[in-house]
Amino acid sequence: xxxxxxxxxxxxxxxxxxxxxxVKDLLGAAILFGSYSFMMCLLWSIMGAVDVAFxxxxxxxxVSTVFFVAAVFRTSRRTKD
Amino acid sequence: MRIIGLIIVVVTGALLIYAATxxxxxxxxxxxxxxxxxxxxxxxxxxxxxxxxxxTAVLADxxxxxxxxxxxxxxxxxxxxxxxxxxxxxxxxxxxxxxHVLTGVTIQLKEGYKxxxxxxxxxxDAVWTPPDLIIKTGCRILIxxxxxxxxxxxxxxxxxxxxGFQGGVILGASIILLAISxxxxxxxxxxxxxxxxxxxAVGVSIYAGTGALCLLLKQxxxxxxxxxxxxxxxxITARSHGILMVEIGVGIAVLATMIWIYNNIxxxxxxxxxx
Amino acid sequence: xTDLISTVVAKYNYWIYITLMMIxxxxxxxxxxxxxxxxxxxxxxxxxxxxxxxxxVKKGATIPILExxxxxxxxxxxxxxxxxxxxxxxxxxxIVVGVATLGVALALAIRIYNNYNTLExxxxxxxxxxx
Numbered sequence: 189x190x191x192x193x194x195x196x197x198x199x200x201x202x203x204x205x206x207x208x209x210x211v212k213d214l215l216g217a218a219i220l221f222g223s224y225s226f227m228m229c230l231l232w233s234i235m236g237a238v239d240v241a242f243x244x245x246x247x248x249x250x251v252s253t254v255f256f257v258a259a260v261f262r263t264s265r266r267t268k269d
Numbered sequence: 270m271r272i273i274g275l276i277i278v279v280v281t282g283a284l285l286i287y288a289a290t291x292x293x294x295x296x297x298x299x300x301x302x303x304x305x306x307x308x309x310x311x312x313x314x315x316x317x318x319x320x321x322x323x324x325t326a327v328l329a330d331x332x333x334x335x336x337x338x339x340x341x342x343x344x345x346x347x348x349x350x351x352x353x354x355x356x357x358x359x360x361x362x363x364x365x366x367x368x369h370v371l372t373g374v375t376i377q378l379k380e381g382y383k384x385x386x387x388x389x390x391x392x393x394d395a396v397w398t399p400p401d402l403i404i405k406t407g408c409r410i411l412i413x414x415x416x417x418x419x420x421x422x423x424x425x426x427x428x429x430x431x432x433g434f435q436g437g438v439i440l441g442a443s444i445i446l447l448a449i450s451x452x453x454x455x456x457x458x459x460x461x462x463x464x465x466x467x468x469x470a471v472g473v474s475i476y477a478g479t480g481a482l483c484l485l486l487k488q489x490x491x492x493x494x495x496x497x498x499x500x501x502x503x504x505i506t507a508r509s510h511g512i513l514m515v516e517i518g519v520g521i522a523v524l525a526t527m528i529w530i531y532n533n534i535x536x537x538x539x540x541x542x543x544x
Numbered sequence: 545x546t547d548l549i550s551t552v553v554a555k556y557n558y559w560i561y562i563t564l565m566m567i568x569x570x571x572x573x574x575x576x577x578x579x580x581x582x583x584x585x586x587x588x589x590x591x592x593x594x595x596x597x598x599x600x601v602k603k604g605a606t607i608p609i610l611e612x613x614x615x616x617x618x619x620x621x622x623x624x625x626x627x628x629x630x631x632x633x634x635x636x637x638x639i640v641v642g643v644a645t646l647g648v649a650l651a652l653a654i655r656i657y658n659n660y661n662t663l664e665x666x667x668x669x670x671x672x673x674x675x
Contacts, residue, residue, distance in 0.1 A: 198560045205564060205587050209571050214579050221583055228590050236607045236627045237597045238430040239324045240635050246438040247643050248590070251527055254445060258535035258544055259650040260579065263657040269576040269664065274574030282566045289558040290551060296601040303602060307630045308623035314610065315621065321610040323629040324636070332633060339637045346644030353651045429609070434640055523640070530647040537654055 194234060201227050214260045214267055222253035318508040320427045328432070329512040333491045336515070337476050340522050344473050347526035351466075354538035363541075368393050394452070394542035408450035415443040423520045427509065433516035437523030444524075445531050453536055453543025462532070462540070465525045472522025476515050483511075557598060564591035578656065578663045582649045589642045593635045600628030608632065 201224060208220035225248030233241040293300040310327055320326040328336055365383055367376045367390045375393070384390050423436030448456035480491040488495035493511025494504035502510070535543045552559075568591055571584025608629035610621065653663065660668050 195556070198557070202560065202563060202567070205567050208583055208587070209567070209575065209580060214577075217580065217583055221586065224587070225590070228594060231594065232597055235598060235601050236605075237600070237632050237635075238607050238609075239322075239432070239435075240593070240597055240632050240639070242430050242435045243438075243636055243639050244590075246435050246442070247639055250442050251438055251445070251531075252586070252643055252646055254442075254449075254531065255534055255647060255650055256579075256583075258531065259654060261535070261544055262537045262654050263579075263663055267577045267580070267664070269580060271574045274570050277573065278566045278570045281569065282562055285562045285565070286559065289555060289562065292555065292558060294554055295557055295598065296603040300599070302599050302631070303628045307600075307628045310629060311608070311623040311626050312621045323608040323610065323626070324632050327629060327633045328636060335637060339640060342641055343644050346647050349648050350651045353648075353655055430607075434636065526644075530651075534647070534650055534654065537658070 190234070194231070197227055197231050197234070201231065212267055212269075214265050215257065218253060218256035218260055221256060222249050225249040225252065317505065318512070319505050320509050320512060322427055322429065322432075324430075325426050325432045325512065325516070329515050330493065330508060333480070333515065336519065337480065337491070340473050340476055340519050343526050344469055344522055347469055347529045350530045350533045354533045356538045364395075366393050366395060366397070367391070368397075392454075396542065400451075404450050408446055412443050412447055415446070416440055419443065423516060424513075426516055427512070433519030434523055436516075437520035438527060440520065441524040441527030441531075444528050448531065448535070448543050453532070453540070456543075457532070457540060460528065465529050465532075468521055469525035469529060472518050472520070472525060475518030475521065479511060479514050479518070558595075561591060561595045561598070564594070567591075576665045578653050578665065582646065582653065585649070586642065586646060589638070593638055593642075596631045596635050596638075600631040602627045 204220055204224040204227060208217050208224060211217050211220065225244060229241045229245040229249060232238075232244065297303075310331065311323060314320065314323050314326045318326050318330055320330075363381050365378045365381075367378065367384055368374070369376070370389060370391055376390075378384070419436045419439035421436075422431040422439060423433060426432035426436070444456060444460060447459065479493075482499075483492050483495040484490045486495040486498065493508040495507075496511050497504045497507040500507055500510055532540065532543075565588060568584050568586075568588030572581055572588065575581050575584060602624070605625055605627045608626050610626070656668065657663055660671050662668060662671075
């Protein structure tokens with residue numbers, strides 16, 4: 189449990205989550221969500237939760253991002269929000 | 270709506286921060302969460318189940334009922350996606366696009382006419398990009414190794430981080446990689462829709478079937494020490510083998526559900542073209 | 545006053561987890577686009593999982609996989625050497641249920657787009673009121 193790494197990755201996580209919600213391009217939001225998921229996985233492996241980190245890496249940063257990109261491909265890509 | 274949202278968020282955040290001042294300090298070994306039930310699990314797992322990975326043992330043996338219903342939830346999510354999106358084929362006549370390989374001319378055939386498979390014409394999707402040789406060949410070489418790694422993760426869940434879920438998702442991701450790098454049609458030809466739906470149900474019934482087998486052998490539901498008679502080992506090793514059997518069931522169910530949900534979402538139910 | 549400062553600094557991780565949860569909650573309520581609402585729902589879910597997993601950490605302990613398991617016989621295991629495995633088990637279930645919910649939510653969004661031809665919430669409400 190090394191607290192400088194922890195604090196740095198937590199800051200990056202907050203920045204990625206705010207970024208995923210503010211971009212106007214839905215494909216960019218999906219990719220930023222994938223990076224948010226990956227940094228969560230890093231955070232959990234620092235805390236020692238290796239099973240949870242493995243699951244989040246395969247499910248969140250893998251399959252979940254592919255579902256988002258497939259759904260954005262089938263609907264529209266731009267948003268005014 | 271934004272102002273209401275802001276007020277709700279600020280009030281809830283203030284309440285949570287006020288409650289967080291009472292929490293124990295971080296990484297304290299004497300916090301109430303670490304002294305109530307988990308010392309029993311940590312100390313007794315090796316004697317009772319002979320599985321070194323404590324998380325797998327608790328997930329599949331001590332809390333096995335929970336995991337069975339979680340597998341059912343994932344199966345029902347796949348079924349819901351299928352019911353929401355799938356359009357039967359007979360509703361609209363199919364328009365096929367063919368491309369002459371040598372000259373690059375594209376032909377559109379309406380009302381379900383088709384050209385028999387030949388070397389001159391290849392079938393393409395409505396949104397078509399020229400296939401990239403590097404991506405196709407690279408993914409073709411990589412997919413068997415990904416599947417081997419997924420099988421290793423399922424089988425080695427007793428001694429290293431892993432288990433049924435992680436291995437099942439990796440196996441499903443290998444077929445999704447096939448569907449992305451080649452066509453959706455190629456992946457559906459490899460693993461047809463009917464096979465995926467049957468595999469999904471087979472995974473859940475392997476899990477419930479193991480529990481019912483323990484019930485038929487005069488023990489409690491999902492009490493794996495009943496398998497000691499069937500497998501001819503002592504009850505502690507029988508629990509380890511029971512955990513392996515249910516992990517295989519969970520892996521099969523998760524693999525089939527990931528492929529099923531991806532097929533339905535990326536083709537919006539029509540199964541004509543994917544990403 | 546120094547007591548308050550030391551409390552604030554010692555529990556910095558809880559403040560950041562609460563911030564993440566509130567970002568996800570605000571996105572679910574106030575955003576107009578349906579896909580952004582779904583992203584907010586997933587941020588909320590992973591922030592809660594982060595909070596639970598952080599409860600199980602112990603100072604100076606190792607990951608919850610028993611060492612020297614099959615070698616020596618009757619090696620005494622102290623619970624203080626391994627971090628708490630119980631939150632990990634519960635959160636594994638939570639992550640998998642989260643991805644199942646994500647699949648269903650995206651299928652619903654595609655159906656709504658097929659019907660109304662837009663994903664913005666105010667335009668959908670206006671089309672419903674016209675009918």
